[in-house]
Amino acid sequence: MPFALLRRPDPDHLDIVHDGETYRVAVRRRPTARRLTLRVSAATGEVVITLPARSAISTAQRFAVSHGGWIAARLARVPERVPFAEGAxxxxxxxxxxxxxxxxxxxxxxxxxxxxxxxxxxxxxxxxxxxxxxxxxxxxxxxxxxxxxxxxxxxxxxxxxxxxxxxxxxxxxxxxxxxxxxxxxxxxxxxxxxxxxxxxxxxxxxxxxxxxxxxxxxxxxxxxxxxxxxxxxxxxxxxxxxxx
Missing domain, CATH: 3.30.2010.10 (Metalloproteases ("zincins"), catalytic domain)
Structure with missing residues (x-):
C-alpha cells in the first residue's frame, strides 16, 4: 500500500517585505474559508492571513506579497502603542x-x-x-x-x-x-x-x-x-x- 503524502505543518507566520520593511503576517487555516483573506486589526496591528483547507502556503505567500502596499497602509493607520512606563x-x-x-x-x-x-x-x-x-x-x-x-x-x-x-x-x-x-x-x-x-x-x-x-x-x-x-x-x- 503506498504511503499517503503528508502536508508539512503550516508556519505560524509569514515575513512579507514591502519597500524595505518586513511585516509579520500570522497564518490561520480555516476549513470553512472559501478564499484567501487578509486582515489588519485596528486595535493591535496584528496582520492575519486566513487560508482555505486546500490552499498552499506558497499561494498564501504570493497573495500576501501582492498586497504589501495594502498591509503597509493599514498598519500606518493603527494608533501608536503606549506602554505603561514612567512619563506615559x-x-x-x-x-x-x-x-x-x-x-x-x-x-x-x-x-x-x-x-x-x-x-x-x-x-x-x-x-x-x-x-x-x-x-x-x-x-x-x-x-x-x-x-x-x-x-x-x-x-x-x-x-x-x-x-x-x-x-x-x-x-x-x-x-x-x-x-x-x-x-x-x-x-x-x-x-x-x-x-x-x-x-x-x-x-x-x-x-x-x-x-x-x-x-x-x-x-x-x-x-x-x-x-x-x-x-x-x-x-x-x-x-x-x-x-x-
Missing part, C-alpha cells in the same frame, strides 16, 4: 493621567491630585512599573464593575453567577447562557458612562439572550445613556487597545 499618559475613567515613579519601596500605586495634571503614582523600581500599573487598573475596574453589577442587580431583580475580567479584543463584554458576565479590563480607561452602559447591556442579556426589540426596551429602562455610550465607543473604542 494613560486615561483613567476617561481622564488622562501621567505615570510618575516615586523613589520609594512601599509598593503603593495610587492616584494623586497634582497641581498641574492628574498623576498615577507608582512606588517601585523602573522594571516593575508596567506590572504595578496593570495590577492597579485591574483592581480599579473590578471595583467599578462590582458596583455597577450590584446597582443593576437591584434594578433587574437578578444577577450574574460570576464576573470575569479579561483582555478581550473583539468585544467589550459578553454574557454566557449560564449567566456569567465577561468584561474587558480596558473599560477602566473609558469614561464611567461607558462601563456603566456595558454592564447594563450584558445584564439585560440575563433576561433577554438576544438583541430583540424586547432586549433594547429593557436596556433603555435600565440605562438611559445607551446612545451616548455607544457613540463614544464607536469614536474612541479602538484607541483603548493602544495602552499597556
Amino acid at each position: 499618559m494613560v486615561p483613567l475613567r476617561g481622564v488622562p493621567h501621567r505615570i510618575v515613579r516615586r523613589c520609594s519601596r512601599s509598593g503603593i500605586t495610587r492616584i494623586e491630585a497634582d497641581a498641574a495634571e492628574p498623576v498615577l503614582s507608582v512606588s517601585c523600581g523602573p522594571e516593575h512599573v508596567a506590572r504595578r500599573v496593570q495590577a492597579f487598573l485591574d483592581g480599579e475596574v473590578r471595583r467599578d464593575l462590582a458596583r455597577a453589577v450590584a446597582h443593576y442587580t437591584a434594578k433587574l431583580g437578578q444577577g450574574p453567577v460570576r464576573i470575569t475580567v479579561r483582555d478581550t479584543r473583539s468585544r467589550w463584554g459578553s454574557c454566557t447562557a449560564g449567566g456569567a458576565l465577561n468584561f474587558s479590563w480596558r473599560l477602566i480607561l473609558a469614561p464611567p458612562v461607558v462601563l456603566d452602559y456595558l454592564v447594563a447591556h450584558e445584564m439585560a442579556h440575563l433576561r433577554e439572550m438576544n438583541h430583540s426589540a424586547r432586549f433594547w426596551t429593557l436596556l433603555g429602562q435600565l440605562c438611559p445613556e445607551v446612545d451616548a455610550a455607544e457613540a463614544w465607543l464607536k469614536r474612541n473604542g479602538t484607541a483603548l487597545h493602544r495602552y499597556g
Whole structure:
C-alpha cells in the first residue's frame, strides 16, 4: 500500500517585505474559508492571513506579497502603542493621567491630585512599573464593575453567577447562557458612562439572550445613556487597545 503524502505543518507566520520593511503576517487555516483573506486589526496591528483547507502556503505567500502596499497602509493607520512606563499618559475613567515613579519601596500605586495634571503614582523600581500599573487598573475596574453589577442587580431583580475580567479584543463584554458576565479590563480607561452602559447591556442579556426589540426596551429602562455610550465607543473604542 503506498504511503499517503503528508502536508508539512503550516508556519505560524509569514515575513512579507514591502519597500524595505518586513511585516509579520500570522497564518490561520480555516476549513470553512472559501478564499484567501487578509486582515489588519485596528486595535493591535496584528496582520492575519486566513487560508482555505486546500490552499498552499506558497499561494498564501504570493497573495500576501501582492498586497504589501495594502498591509503597509493599514498598519500606518493603527494608533501608536503606549506602554505603561514612567512619563506615559494613560486615561483613567476617561481622564488622562501621567505615570510618575516615586523613589520609594512601599509598593503603593495610587492616584494623586497634582497641581498641574492628574498623576498615577507608582512606588517601585523602573522594571516593575508596567506590572504595578496593570495590577492597579485591574483592581480599579473590578471595583467599578462590582458596583455597577450590584446597582443593576437591584434594578433587574437578578444577577450574574460570576464576573470575569479579561483582555478581550473583539468585544467589550459578553454574557454566557449560564449567566456569567465577561468584561474587558480596558473599560477602566473609558469614561464611567461607558462601563456603566456595558454592564447594563450584558445584564439585560440575563433576561433577554438576544438583541430583540424586547432586549433594547429593557436596556433603555435600565440605562438611559445607551446612545451616548455607544457613540463614544464607536469614536474612541479602538484607541483603548493602544495602552499597556
